[in-house]
Amino acid sequence: MTATASSSNPVHIIGAGLAGSEAAWQVAEAGVPVTLHEMRPVRMTEAHRTDSLAELVCSNSFRSDDAANNAVGLLHAEMRRLGSLIMRAADANQVPAGGALAVDRDGFSAAVTRALQDHPLIEIERGEIAGLPPAAWDNVIVATGPLTSAPLADAIRALTDENALAFFDAIAPIVHKDSIDMSVAWFQSRYDKSGPGGTGADYINCPMTKEQYDAFVDALLAGEKTDFREWEANTPYFDGCLPIEVMAARGRETLRYGPMKPVGLTNPNDPTVKPYAVVQLRQDNKLGTLYNMVGFQTKLKYGPQQQIFRTIPGLESAEFARLGGLHRNTFLNSPKLLDSQLRLRAQPRLRFAGQMTGCEGYVESASIGLIAGLYAAADIRAQVLSPPPPTSALGALLGHITGGHIETIEPGARSFQPMNINFGLFPPLATPPTKKPDGTRLRGNEKTVAKKQAISARALSDLDHWIADNLRVRAAA
């Protein structure tokens, strides 16, 4: 259902997380009124702690900011070109994090909250939408995220005639910096990379010998885990966010090749001895008083967590600002249920955005909020917005969600899984680069690097044309 250009009805956006906040901003910036419904603090989720909009529930990292070589860095760049509020607030609240864009979580959320509160076309209503939105709301964006409250999730499930797939992610502990023994640990970014806001020495590193590592893996495997309720027992994990003990169970060396890899790091306290494994902690707040344990999401019980993590050299006296934990995820079988503009086929007044659509991650969720906002505003203004180019990061991600997945038309068990943006989602280059600018042939890894850079350059160029063709018209209308 599409509202007319003369409609004075607002776009109703449910959920003011990463996606809903960005969507609200985009709709309002297009000159269309918004009512933004957020249930916190009236009703909290299992992971959110505050009443701030766009709260980051776990890591404070937006991952790589390298637009030429990394797909999420490219998505950052595209969102900035589209006037993203989430990127503006992230850039303004950056903390040092090597090659990554990490933020002061409170400063970031406060900036988003302020911008939305101050916007003359946005009204924020605090309260749970506990079921399908009223029929009178003819242009709705549902952006209630992985922890969508049960009554709304049930109503959507009933409408789609599917079992909304639930699975589990886990969050990592946060440590008070002044409780870390810096005579054992040291500051260094892997390969001394300084990145957008870093110094090359942004992570705290805790070294382990082989004996310590082996004992640590044994303790992880033996440690008491949070019990699953019966219906949760067969719920799968998303591979990008495996609990540390689940990784450890996959093989003795898995952690040494994953979050605990020792490469690119030299211990200044003992420079001649190469650590067998390294635990890294990344700055979590602007003040630099809190550090999160990178990749240490866990479903261990609180007691065993403290006991086991305090066996890590340098963390013997660690004080935890937050311990790790488990959470549920909820997302739609989007390729089947949503049209190319993210509208529910069964009820097109409902458009979906964020992690519920089957993307994964803060940045990806916000980017789908961004495009959902542009589509919703175009509907209200009775304009046609052509889809973003499939060669752009935004278009590639949207394509994956709304149709790119191979099982879209096939029967059988649903295989659609949440996805971070990655170069695998982009259409191949018509003519992959074979030579360097000086005419010599590219070899080995040089080819991969050149290919990524060519895909990125194509993405930004195509997106610029799309913006010029679509959004300048919108601005003038």
Ligand SMILES: Cc1cc2nc3c(=O)[nH]c(=O)nc-3n(C[C@H](O)[C@H](O)[C@H](O)COP(=O)(O)OP(=O)(O)OC[C@H]3O[C@@H](n4cnc5c(N)ncnc54)[C@H](O)[C@@H]3O)c2cc1C
């Ligand atoms: C515990 C946990 C850890 C995570 N760790 C990471 C990480 O480290 N890095 C990363 O990139 N991503 C992480 N994710 C994924 C992350 O949630 C998403 O990437 C991102 O926050 C999703 O954005 P969203 O806008 O879709 O949902 P959210 O940001 O969760 O926003 C949804 C909002 O909707 C509100 N809401 C829910 N139901 C209702 C209702 N019925 N009525 C009104 N309001 C409602 C919620 O209160 C919330 O504010 C994690 C997710 C969880 C749950």
